[in-house]
Structures are given as C-alpha cells and as structure tokens.
Amino acid sequence: MSVAEAPAARAVVRGSSSGARLREILFPAALLLCIGFAMLTLVVLLVDVAVDGIPVLSGEFLTGFPSQIFPERSGIQSALVGTLLLMAVCAVFIVPVGTATAIYLEEYADNNRWWNRLIEVNIQNLAAVPSIVYGILGLAFLVRGPLELGRVVLAGALTLGLLVLPVVIIVGREAIRAVPSSIREGSMALGATQWQTIWKQVLPGALPGIATGVILALSRAIGETAPLIVVGAASFARFNPNDLTSDPFSALPIQILAWVQDPQDEFRALAAGAILVLLFLLLLMNAGAIYLRNRFEQKW
C-alpha cells in the first residue's frame, strides 16, 4: 500500500488545476495514437503487399514453376507443394508428441521431482530460442550427423516441429488444466483407471483447446524462413518433391526470400504475390482456430 499512498497524497493537491484536467484528456489521446499507429502499420503493410501482389496472381502463377530468367512465366507450384507437405508432416509430429507431453505434465508429473521441474523450465527456455538456432540443430542432427536425412522435406518438417512444439505443449496444458477436477474425480469414482479417465473424459473436453494450440503452432511454422535456410531448402525448385526423404524441396517463405532479394522489380512483384498466398493460408488457419474456439468451447 505504501506505493499507492505517496503519489495519491500529492494528487489531492494538484487535482483541481486545469493542467491536470488537460492531462486527463491528452494522456488517453496519446495512448490511442500508439494503438492507432500499430493498426495503421498493419493496414499499410497489407495494402502495400496487395497493391504489388494482386497483379501477378493467376492460375499460371499458382501452377507454374519458378524461373530465374522469365518473371512472367514464374510460379509457385513447387513452393506451395513444399509448404503443404512441410505442414502435414509437421502436424503428424507435433500433435501426438505435444499432446502427450502436455498430458504428462498436467496429469502425471509430480512437481516435487526435480526432473519434472526441469522439463517445465526447459520448455519455457526452448520457446525463447531463436529460430535460426533450431536450423543449426536440424542441420547438425537431421540433415547431416546421426540421422543423415539430407536436405529433404522430412528434415525440414521435423526442424519446424521441434521449433513450434513448445507452443503446442503450453496451449495444450492450459486446455487440460481447464477441465475441472470434478470430472476426473467423478470418472475415477465410477471405477475408471487414470488413463481411462484421461482418454474418455479429460481429452475430449480439452480437444478444442489442443486443436487451437496445434493451429497456432502451424501458423507460426508456415511463415518460418530462417530454419529452412539453414536446413537447406532450395530457392528455385524446378519440380515438386516426389517423397519426403529423397528430393530437394522448396517452401513459400524461401521462395519469397529468393524473389525479394532479386533486384528486378518484376521478381519483387512475384514475391508480393507469393506473400498474398502465404497470408491467405494463414488466414484460413486462423479462421479455423476461431471456429474451433467458438463451436466447441465447453462451459464447465
């Protein structure tokens, strides 16, 4: 309370002056300007990308392959296919691993054990590791080193998966925690084992929350460029990867980067077009997350 008393005492003295009243108007106005600036930036950014990118959007742009010589014949098919494959494999990896970790930490882990606390702190730390460092991990362990997968979709997808796993775990834990313990106790009282309780009662209740976490994680992964650069995604892939473990692959952010760095304006416009496709995918994912949240959210 001592924090509050000292300034408030001074406030009584100044309260009625007209300067103070002016401040009461100007202060929120200045704050509103801050928010206005943030919103304006977003609008300007979207308009800038749309103005540059809409002219290049066409069926050929979606189905063509990138060319380093002819911008008008360039397309994003290999990048789009690469991104979709990356997301699919990434989802197959993060859904079971992320959910299992969240269940373990919420339902089984005894917080008095040092290893459980270590896992928790470790996940917090992993969430703050720069994405380029995950790229180095992918390069050293997945592309080369022990697994020796090479510069393939599987290596890229697992790298992205490790990067966004903390998001799935953190959001998933919140969803599991939101299931009231009376549900668990009721199930156990009826003779269900702990796992039966989790599988039949807790998980169904937490599912929308977990799904939201997975979508959030994937919408982070879809825009990640840095780890894919280090893992070695191809900038100008002339064909789609045939499978996950042998062919080189590209991805939308990598293709955008390659075009942004081209000094010719025609290629920059292609980058804007590819950004629009990327933003559209992001929008779809976020709409899915909002739908899940509204449609299935349980009120306990």
Added chain:
Amino acid sequence: MEASSTTAAGGPRPNLTRGRTPRSVGEQVIKALLFVAALISIATTVGIVVSLAAETIEFFSQVGIFEYLLGTKWTPLAGGDQKSFGVLPLISGTLYLTALGLIVAVPLGLGSAIYLAEYASPRARRIIKPVLELLAGIPTIVLGYFALTFITPVVLQGIFGIEVLIFNALSAGLALGVLILPVVATLADDALRSVPSSLREGAFGLGASKPQVVLRVVFPAALSGIVAALVLAASRAIGETVIVLVAGGASANLGIDPRESFQNMAAFIAQTARGDIAAQSVEFLTIFAVGTTLFVMTLILNAISIRFVRRFQQVYE
C-alpha cells in the same frame, strides 16, 4: 485445481497399482510412453547444445578465442589476408538493431498496453486485441519485404528525405520494432491487468486523477511484469533473422550510423548457410561459433525474464 488433481491421481491410486494386474501394468506403460514424449523437449535442448558445442570447439581449435571475442573486424568469408574473425561488429550490430527496434516498440507498445488495460471499453478490447494478434502473426519475411520495398523507399527516402542506403539499419530497426510491438503490448497488458483493482480504487479514493493512478500506482506495481515483457521482446529482436537479412544488408558494421548497412548474428548465419561453402572449412564453422554466441545471449536474457516473471507472480497470487 492443481492440488486436487494430484490428490485424485496420487491418493487412491497406489493401492490399486501395487498389485500387478494387467490393467495396472498397462497404466504404467502409458505413463512411461508419455514421459518419453516429454523427454523429447529435453533431447531438443541437449541436441542444440551438442550440435553447437562440438563444432564451436572445432572452430576455436583454428581461431583463437580472444581473436574471436575481442577482434573488431568480421570478414570470415573474405580471401587471404583480408580474412578476420573478430565477432564484435556482429554483436554490436545485433544490439544496435535491437535497440532501434526497442526505441520504436517500447513507447508504442507500452502506450497500447496502458490504453488496452486501463482505458479501453470491453468492446474496444474485442477489436484491438485481435488486430494486435494479427500483427503478431505476420511472418517475418513479410516484414522484411515491407522494410525493403516500403519503409526504405517510401517512408525514409520519400516522406522524410533521409539519404539511406538500400540496405540500412533504420528500416530493419523499424521493422524489428513492428515485429516486437505486439509482444510488448500483449505481455504488458497482461501485467497491468493483473494489478488488483483495490490499488486503483485506493488511489482514486485519495483524489488522484486517472493519469496519476495509471502512471504512479498501476504502472509501478506492474513494473516487474513489464520489464519481463521488454526483455522477452528484446530477445525476439536479437534472434531475428529474415528482416535483417532482407533489409539490413550484409556488412558487419561496428559504427552507429543508421543510414548504413548493418548485419546481425542470425542474418550472418543464414547468409553463410546459403552460400556454397565446404563443410568443415573454418568459414563453415563460423555458423556454429556465432550460433553459440547468439544462443548464450538469448539464454541469459530469458533467464532474466523468467526471474522477473516469478517476482511479479509472487506479489499478487
């Protein structure tokens, strides 16, 4: 909540699981499998440390550690006599770009947070929050594009008439600011809202005006949470790759002229990894040495942030 779920799990269970029925064995197997999944996150950390450490040690067997840490010229990709491995320009470039980002994001982010937490009506919150989330979800490659094709030519050269190079620290720094603004705003908003309303009411009761309540009572009370938000935002900016790679340029610059081209550690790693460099050459090993430097820096910042968050949670729980 936490306590009751552990009694539900730990209380009656031991009696049932002690007898080795098939059912209890199955339960133990499932628990073990879940634990293995949780261990993947530990394995990730170990993997990061091992992959960085092994090659970094190799790097320092070829380059002196003091030459690396104290040298002021960073030209590892140059040929012959021009080759130099002093990392200071990269570190200072990283901190400089981060500082530029913070100059933008701290006042705007905190202003937004204060408005959201103290002034906005529930309806306004429902509009503003998703917009901030949308801004936070914009991929960094898009911000890089924005910096290179809009901030530099239109805003800096056009509107303000500043003579910047095509690749310059100013536009990269501004884009970094846009990147971390929503981070600052949402986390500081959380911190401000967790200040109990009794503090506000007490101050109002003593006759304080709203700006006084906000700035002298609520803000100081939320300070540790706000500092944690700023530290986290700084660590995002320090580790950002693509914005700097696209808009900042490729020269490790020890100066402070924001119109010039600057590079940070992450962008250097990306640039080097893209080039055709023989694996195991000393140029290639710089990726790992710089990666270690970056990793250690963000680890320290994150530890500071966690410490601040803990302090701030203890006060009001």
